[in-house]
Amino acid sequence: MVQPSTFDTAVEGSWREFRSTLANRLAAMSGDDYLIIGAASANFVALSVTVEFQVSDGHLVCVARSLGLASDDGLLELLSAQGWGPSDKPNGVRIDIPMRFADRAAVLAVSFLRDIGSIHHPCFVQARGSDGPVDLAPSSGSVSIDAESEPLAVEFPADHKELQDAISAALEWKYGIPTLIDEAGDFVITLGGMLGFVLPNPDRPQLRILVPLLTNVTGRTRAAELLTDLNSEYAFVRLILVGDQVNAAIDLPTAPFSAQQFSDQLNCMTAFLETVDDDFAERFGGQLVGAEEAADDEADGDLPAGLLTLLHLDPDGTQALSGVDVATVCDFDRDTILEYLHISEEQVISWNTCAEEARDAGDGEEADACAHESAGWERTVTSLRAALRVVTLGEQRRPAQLDLFDNQIDQTDHRG
Numbered sequence: 001m002v003q004p005s006t007f008d009t010a011v012e013g014s015w016r017e018f019r020s021t022l023a024n025r026l027a028a029m030s031g032d033d034y035l036i037i038g039a040a041s042a043n044f045v046a047l048s049v050t051v052e053f054q055v056s057d058g059h060l061v062c063v064a065r066s067l068g069l070a071s072d073d074g075l076l077e078l079l080s081a082q083g084w085g086p087s088d089k090p091n092g093v094r095i096d097i098p099m100r101f102a103d104r105a106a107v108l109a110v111s112f113l114r115d116i117g118s119i120h121h122p123c124f125v126q127a128r129g130s131d132g133p134v135d136l137a138p139s140s141g142s143v144s145i146d147a148e149s150e151p152l153a154v155e156f157p158a159d160h161k162e163l164q165d166a167i168s169a170a171l172e173w174k175y176g177i178p179t180l181i182d183e184a185g186d187f188v189i190t191l192g193g194m195l196g197f198v199l200p201n202p203d204r205p206q207l208r209i210l211v212p213l214l215t216n217v218t219g220r221t222r223a224a225e226l227l228t229d230l231n232s233e234y235a236f237v238r239l240i241l242v243g244d245q246v247n248a249a250i251d252l253p254t255a256p257f258s259a260q261q262f263s264d265q266l267n268c269m270t271a272f273l274e275t276v277d278d279d280f281a282e283r284f285g286g287q288l289v290g291a292e293e294a295a296d297d298e299a300d301g302d303l304p305a306g307l308l309t310l311l312h313l314d315p316d317g318t319q320a321l322s323g324v325d326v327a328t329v330c331d332f333d334r335d336t337i338l339e340y341l342h343i344s345e346e347q348v349i350s351w352n353t354c355a356e357e358a359r360d361a362g363d364g365e366e367a368d369a370c371a372h373e374s375a376g377w378e379r380t381v382t383s384l385r386a387a388l389r390v391v392t393l394g395e396q397r398r399p400a401q402l403d404l405f406d407n408q409i410d411q412t413d414h415r416g
Contacts, residue, residue, distance in 0.1 A: 011121055015110060018122035021136050023106035031055050037109065037127045039119045049117030051109040058098060060105045064112045065092040075116055080305055082108060085331060096331055107175055152259035163200045163254055167207060170259035192273030205255035209269050213276055214246040217286035226283060236265060237272045246284060248272060306330055307340045323386030334391050341384045347377040
């Protein structure tokens with residue numbers, strides 16, 4: 001009998017190999033090429049989940065579709081957090097990615113197949129390109145797996161910088177793309193649809209996987225009792241009460257540092273997060289962190305999701321994001337950047353007005369606070385202008401997606 005851990009490791013290895021093969025295929029595409037990957041519906045007549053790729057002006061135009069996607073707000077919200085936007089295709093979403101980031105397109109495609117299409121193994125995935133069927137399936141055990149799929153060697157980081165480098169390499173090995181690092185030197189990741197962090201300890205060989213779960217928790221005594229009971233149930237995840245917030249954490253020793261063990265613990269955290277829902281929050285009398293942010297967004301005047309993402313990634317307005325980073329969040333779309341610029345410039349004007357009114361009223365503290373907000377938005381304006389230069393240096397044209405595969409999704413079938 002195959003042990004579950006061995007089986008899971010084999011499946012993950014197959015997906016890594018598939019992702020690597022797909023990334024290489026995408027990187028080699030030219031303007032006349034197209035590629036569609038997907039999995040069959042229950043009756044095997046049509047494809048119930050697909051991801052289509054075309055090339056336009058140095059960009060991969062990716063359109064992903066799945067039966068019933070348009071009516072599932074939860075899935076659409078998850079995809080939006082990953083960078084997908086609306087598509088004119090039924091039950092579809094779209095993202096345009098520069099060709100140099102073909103590996104990122106492969107990661108997003110695999111995530112869509114697994115998380116949205118519920119495809120358990122790449123052997124179920126079919127592919128067709130401009131020249132006919134394409135073989136992207138993992139090879140048999142007799143053929144060596146691509147070097148990218150092999151676990152990284154165990155390391156012995158000598159200091160904090162070497163530990164950061166080891167974590168960075170492990171995250172890129174696991175997810176296939178470089179991971180964002182915030183101004184504090186921590187790694188920003190998404191686990192189970194929630195914002196998380198990997199915190200290398202600067203003083204000792206240890207890292208922490210941290211995910212803020214709940215906020216506005218009421219009744220600390222009751223919450224502490226609940227945490228004691230829950231912590232006795234979990235082997236690795238530890239729930240921590242900090243003020244009115246509950247965080248989930250996994251502490252991992254890093255001397256030595258094993259990328260495979262780190263990957264396993266990230267999977268463990270993801271599995272735990274899938275059990276966290278509104279009922280979990282209600283037991284603590286609190287709110288899921290995402291729900292609180294949604295309420296904040298409404299209070300902020302319904303700022304666009306992409307602009308909110310920029311504010312979350314650079315909360316202090318330190319301009320830690322480059323023009324390319326900001327353009328990436330904006331999907332390299334000139335109109336989107338201009339929209340965000342208009343909103344940000346209005347915020348600058350509004351906060352400056354509030355600051356002047358506070359000074360006229362003799363409230364120096366309020367005036368300083370408003371001026372601080374204005375300065376932060378001014379820095380956001382500067383970052384967006386840098387992104388606009390990135391996009392407009394060399395016109396980026398976005399032709400409409402060609403109607404190549406309308407017959408591939410059978411709207412009457414249920415997902416297989």
